[in-house]
Amino acid sequence: MLTESGTTRLFTSDAPLTMSNGATLGPVDVAWERYGELAPDRSNVVFICHALTGDAHAAGLREGDTKPGWWDSIIGPGKPIDTDRFHVICANLLGGCRGTTGPASVDPATGESYGLTFPEIHVADYVNVHRALMKEFGIERLAAVVGGSMGGMQALHWGLRHPEELRSIAVIAASSRLTAQNIAFSAVARAAIMRDPGFHDGRYLELGDQPSMGLSIARMMAHITYLSEEGMAEKFGRRFQEGDAKHGFGVDFAVESYLEYQGRTFLNRFDALTYLYLTRSMDYFDPFADADAAHMMAELQIPALVVSFDSDWRFDTGHSRRIVRELEQARVPVSFREISCPWGHDSFLLSDPDYHATVRAFLQGVQYV
């Protein structure tokens, strides 16, 4: 199903990206994948924004892989984001560690990785890089921008600030403004990473080290917030990993084994600096602080789908309701659905029938020709 993949240099040292905080950055390379046929008039493009730990590999099984892309459940031939109809593009976001330039990349000015000298990233910067990629591909207007969790924040920002570049947005399990508790979880995760002696003030790559402990602790804690309490009870309960209690302080309960595995495998595919930069960008995201934020989207009557899950306690339905209120107040056409699904925040990655039917119907209704 994968049509094409690649890495494209969008900005150079001579023609750098200007970031939200005024800093410039170049070169900027972006890793991307494309699925399905592009219509001759290029009108059938759906852009997928990924979440905190995602990457460009959203769908399909690549040669040598044992698992398909992270959103293969919803993207593919005949699936809700239907590659028989849409040309689907996903890119690793700015600051990422999966092919796109990020703090672990080499700074040409020093010959060493950026580390903490990488400029602060805002959600606007992810979107500006995605926009530059679309320009590079000659795509003037997207049929839809779709994202879950932090991906939903990007879809929302894109819709609010650049509505002329798209025809619809789908904002799933996302937030327009983190709560104190949301920030608190990320703050503890960052503290675990930065206080790890392996962090070396962000210079661990040159030193051949890694804040493995901090990053795995961050990931384990995050996984607790991705699953609902009831989902965890259903999945693990108080079961022991090996039949009987072993006692001691090692892995004994099945839920401990799950977290330990998640923490360990994360180290092979993710970078600690990326974790810092991306979580921090969410803390500061607050598009409706500008009371007039949605007026351009309203003028163009760009429809938005907003989806939440009733068991999601990372970004509970209150977060989605707030987005809906802000958009409706500005007269943006909004379709809102709270899906009943027991799997917490992770539900957006799963195949709940109501959820999938909702996304399918919304995209079928998008006027893009």
Add this chain to the structure above:
Amino acid sequence: MLTESGTTRLFTSDAPLTMSNGATLGPVDVAWERYGELAPDRSNVVFICHALTGDAHAAGLREGDTKPGWWDSIIGPGKPIDTDRFHVICANLLGGCRGTTGPASVDPATGESYGLTFPEIHVADYVNVHRALMKEFGIERLAAVVGGSMGGMQALHWGLRHPEELRSIAVIAASSRLTAQNIAFSAVARAAIMRDPGFHDGRYLELGDQPSMGLSIARMMAHITYLSEEGMAEKFGRRFQEGDAKHGFGVDFAVESYLEYQGRTFLNRFDALTYLYLTRSMDYFDPFADADAAHMMAELQIPALVVSFDSDWRFDTGHSRRIVRELEQARVPVSFREISCPWGHDSFLLSDPDYHATVRAFLQGVQYV
């Protein structure tokens, strides 16, 4: 108000404590405090069981202290646990690090701290040491055993297993069986401690080191679970610590400053090994796994007060309802109250009027003479 405080040796190397897992331990010293007058017939004693990070200093202001004991809000002259009427005793529990023998104590067999050679502790062991202390004090029957959170587990265990030694129990914001999510949070906290290079496989005391990073991360994460999301929003919201956003990865939001402070100050008063042992004892606590657990308490018709707080998501009301169901099924007289209070699990330490009135009324009704 403090009547007396001290440390008592309850077990020795020659006459050791036999623990739940069969291990023996001696000497065992216990730090305690007493408030209010003991009635001549010793019938007016209320024993207070403390929670994970508490100690024997439950009430009153000791010389040189700037803050009163951890439950001073509820214990004192004229307060719900009324020292004009009751003789109140609190002791640091077994495994603690506040005067009572624990894994940081010196093992006489080696001359070094126990570390991870300290035997596994069950809730039954805390209670057995408290019972030995009461025996030492010549107190045959308690008017009440009262505890919040892990203290409530001890009160429950004492009531179920040794109902002849008491006349009532009050089990506040507690659980009779942790959920997968509860265990998960503790598992991540323990991983942070044990993976800290300063942990040295539990031998950090001899080496003059400490797993400071892991212990502070554990504490910060725990604090998120002690406050409700709404309580955190009310207390901190998205306020910045210094008026304006500073950006970067340091403390910027007020909630970050709060967590950082909690994590840092905890290091001065708590031991990482104690954190491991005490959290693990909660994971395995499951008294009603024995279907007949409450029959002795029912036979003696020992009344139980069970209190939960509607905003508590560490041990939500479902945990308390389960305790109530189990006790009622066995025909134990139970009074259950869910208190509406926005401050999450921490509510049990605060002065909500309904909560205090409930505890006061229950203790006033206890027949102890």
